[in-house]
Amino acid sequence: MSVSGKKVTIAAATATESDAAAENSPSVIVRGLRRVFGDRAVLDGIDLTLYTGDFIALLGPSGTGKTTLLRILGGLDTADEGKVVVPRARSIVFQEPRLVPAMKVWRNVVLGAPNMRAVKAQAIASLAEVGIEKHANAWPRTLSGGEAQRVALARALATEPGLLLLDEPFAALDALTRIRMHDLLAALCERHRPAVVLVTHDVDEAILLADRVLVLADGNIRLDLPVDIGKPRLQSDPRFLKLRERLLEQLGVVAAAGAGPVEVQPAN
Numbered sequence: 155m156s157v158s159g160k161k162v163t164i165a166a167a168t169a170t171e172s173d174a175a176a177e178n179s180p181s182v183i184v185r186g187l188r189r190v191f192g193d194r195a196v197l198d199g200i201d202l203t204l205y206t207g208d209f210i211a212l213l214g215p216s217g218t219g220k221t222t223l224l225r226i227l228g229g230l231d232t233a234d235e236g237k238v239v240v241p242r243a244r245s246i247v248f249q250e251p252r253l254v255p256a257m258k259v260w261r262n263v264v265l266g267a268p269n270m271r272a273v274k275a276q277a278i279a280s281l282a283e284v285g286i287e288k289h290a291n292a293w294p295r296t297l298s299g300g301e302a303q304r305v306a307l308a309r310a311l312a313t314e315p316g317l318l319l320l321d322e323p324f325a326a327l328d329a330l331t332r333i334r335m336h337d338l339l340a341a342l343c344e345r346h347r348p349a350v351v352l353v354t355h356d357v358d359e360a361i362l363l364a365d366r367v368l369v370l371a372d373g374n375i376r377l378d379l380p381v382d383i384g385k386p387r388l389q390s391d392p393r394f395l396k397l398r399e400r401l402l403e404q405l406g407v408v409a410a411a412g413a414g415p416v417e418v419q420p421a422n
């Protein structure tokens with residue numbers, strides 16, 4: 155997962171790598187993706203195209219296949235049908251930071267590098283980017299939830315992924331830490347320019363961060379809305395509120411009055 159800029163076909167009925175080999179071609183190409191568990195097609199004909207630097211947010215009720223889609227894009231699961239072409243260098247960040255407890259923070263950042271000693275400086279530079287280089291020699295158990303998730307982000311970006319996959323990365327954090335993490339993620343993505351897929355249940359988080367917000371339901375993408383609002387985005391902006399209302403309606407939630415955050419809770 156380290157050959158930046160090259161594409162790999164990870165699940166294909168009909169794909170060839172040349173589909174995405176040309177310059178300026180999409181970074182991610184998904185066509186007719188199906189994933190079936192038992193007799194249920196959780197993903198049933200997904201089409202998706204992302205270019206370098208695109209940032210999409212994926213919303214949808216619990217159990218609609220958001221994590222399944224992310225896992226397939228990340229190479230942790232395979233499609234039953236369809237074509238999936240993705241950059242070879244990909245990273246995934248989950249809700250939990252998943253740090254190795256027996257390794258110091260800096261070692262977690264460069265986990266898997268061939269010569270750990272040589273890459274310590276690189277690890278510290280990555281930690282500085284997320285504002286926690288002073289914790290480089292700490293053990294993961296001594297970090298707060300927000301700090302640990304910063305380490306997870308540093309680790310994800312250290313390989314310069316062409317595709318960054320985020321599965322509810324801030325869901326376990328308190329509201330203030332979450333706001334700080336939004337700013338941090340936006341700055342990091344601006345600098346590194348990976349294609350990003352952010353899965354979230356937080357409609358405001360989706361609109362604040364993404365260029366497009368997609369809603370997944372019943373195996374397919376039911377809504378794909380561009381967020382044509384300049385940054386920084388204000389939750390009080392009428393365009394923000396309109397988009398929010400549209401998304402909540404699609405998710406089957408009645409929009410709350412006012413401009414406060416709304417989190418769509420899992421349906422079951």
Ligand SMILES: Nc1ncnc2c1ncn2[C@@H]1O[C@H](COP(=O)(O)OP(=O)(O)OP(=O)(O)O)[C@@H](O)[C@H]1O
Pocket residue numbers: 191192196214215216217218219220221222223420
């Ligand atoms: N390996 C598996 N075997 C069988 N069923 C699975 C497997 N992985 C996922 N599923 C099922 O597929 C459906 C979609 O799961 P997935 O985790 O992708 O949903 P999700 O949209 O991420 O939900 P949530 O918002 O709760 O995280 C669920 O019904 C789940 O039980």
Ligand SMILES: [Mg+2]
Pocket residue numbers: 220221222321
């Ligand atoms: Mg999930």
